[in-house]
Amino acid sequence: MSTDPSFALQTLIARLEQHLSVVSQSRGSAEASVDAAFGALADAFEDYEDALYDQYSELLPFTIPVDDA
Incomplete structure (x- = not known):
């Protein structure tokens, strides 16, 4: 089942607002x-990108930085 x-x-917008507040x-x-x-x-971004891809086969032009430490 896709989102x-x-x-x-x-959800992504709400997480952006929450991040700004924090x-x-x-x-x-x-x-x-x-x-x-x-x-x-980051989780909300990935969920949105997955939903966008599942529904429309589109990706976003952003990546989540990975902490290699």
Whole structure:
């Protein structure tokens, strides 16, 4: 069962807003809440891209950075 792209987009927008809120209230990128917000945003992005691809065979022109450490 694939996710509706419109639903996935709304989730991505909500995660973007959540990320902004957390980052604007944090004391730095090392804070756990910033890391969690980044992870939630990355997951929402991937869900949206998957839904877009499943429905329309389209990809987004972005990639999620991978921490090799």
